[in-house]
Amino acid sequence: MNYNCLIIVESIYNNNTMKLARAMAQTLGCLLISVDQALTMDLNSYQTIGLGSGIYFGRHHPKIFEIVEKFNFVEQNVFIFSSRGNPFLGKYHKPLKNALLDKNKKIMAEFSVCGYDETGPWVIIGGGHKGKPNEKDLRKAVRFIQKEMPQYCMPDYYLQIKNKQPIREGLTNFYCYNTNGTSVLLCGDRVTFNHNNCNGCGKCAKVCPLEIIHIEKNKALSKNELDCTLCRLCVINCNQRAINLHYSWLDSIKVAKRHSKRTSLYLKQCK
Ligand SMILES: Cc1cc2nc3c(=O)[nH]c(=O)nc-3n(C[C@H](O)[C@H](O)[C@H](O)COP(=O)(O)O)c2cc1C
Structure with a gap:
């Protein structure tokens, strides 16, 4: 922040x-x-x-x-x-x-x-x-x-990470970035949480329409960032400026494909 x-x-x-x-x-x-x-x-x-x-x-x-x-x-x-x-x-x-x-x-x-x-x-x-x-x-x-x-300006440390891991279904990658003697803990690739800034307030989890964010040990984590629709509600609502989205145009098309069969915001109601 x-x-x-x-x-x-x-x-x-x-x-x-x-x-x-x-x-x-x-x-x-x-x-x-x-x-x-x-x-x-x-x-x-x-x-x-x-x-x-x-x-x-x-x-x-x-x-x-x-x-x-x-x-x-x-x-x-x-x-x-x-x-x-x-x-x-x-x-x-x-x-x-x-x-x-x-x-x-x-x-x-x-x-x-x-x-x-x-x-x-x-x-x-x-x-x-x-x-x-x-x-x-x-x-x-x-x-x-x-x-x-x-x-x-707030630097997006994720962009500085050299060896990024592929995004895997249901798993979250963690990265440690060192800047001026301070190490910054980043979590997630598509939806990246800066855990040095996150205060665990839970606003992001509350506003996420797909409920993919949860709070664990006072820090935000995404359950499955591949489900993220890139709506940006979490980013907009984070007062700590702890969240950044990262995606290519291909990723944005993949998002639409991934949800193409979905018939409701709530998974339980999807046939
Ligand atoms: C009561 C009122 C008076 C306004 N007076 C002016 C004006 O004097 N000059 C101008 O360029 N725009 C004027 N506008 C237009 C607004 O500045 C413009 O729509 C602005 O984008 C509104 O910003 P907001 O949505 O953040 O309130 C006026 C709008 C309202 C509602």
Whole structure:
């Protein structure tokens, strides 16, 4: 878990900004919280804070300004992001930037994309920017983080492992990766758990639609990762950023083939 960074988001309309925030938090391996949660926390220990929301009447959500109001004058880096209905960003970020500068914050970067909007004139055509932010926008958000703050990005240690074992039915491979004198225990190939980060909270096991994850000795493990449909619910719900999925396009096709005869989410009901 990256305790240097924190992302605070207020996404009230279509979850558009939330999608960007999730991609960013995943890349940084940091906590993603709402303003209400942030208001109860001590934010001084974070070196870098991301602040994002939709644009409503030409500026960020008022709650984002509320949290800035709570900021102390300690030197901190802040990056700001948004989604908006207007094709052009214009001066939408300016009020937030000014509020941050008043609090002695360094604005390190800013990011904005269009998001689905069905307000005002957009109603005439049944909504604008349909499907946005889309996969391409989310990749842009990831690249933004990688470019602007590479020092904070969460490395995927699994990619560094040289001798990977084949995935076997019902069995899990374990790997030990040494980095800067620390050994990181990784478990699983398709669904890889970083056991140094996993705190055994069990959220991943609860949300997995196929119930392939279980908790053993306070750590998450997958029972049969070949059954994983790559839905990403475990990844999205892991606050510790302890889970990564690894697959090729061929693997994704194999997933569809594997479940082609399945007729229910529950195995018992499949004939
Ligand atoms: C009440 C309201 C006011 C909005 N005002 C603006 C605006 O001034 N400029 C703009 O570009 N988009 C505006 N939008 C569109 C949103 O910024 C856009 O849909 C955004 O992606 C919503 O983000 P969210 O789903 O994270 O809340 C407005 C949307 C709502 C609901």
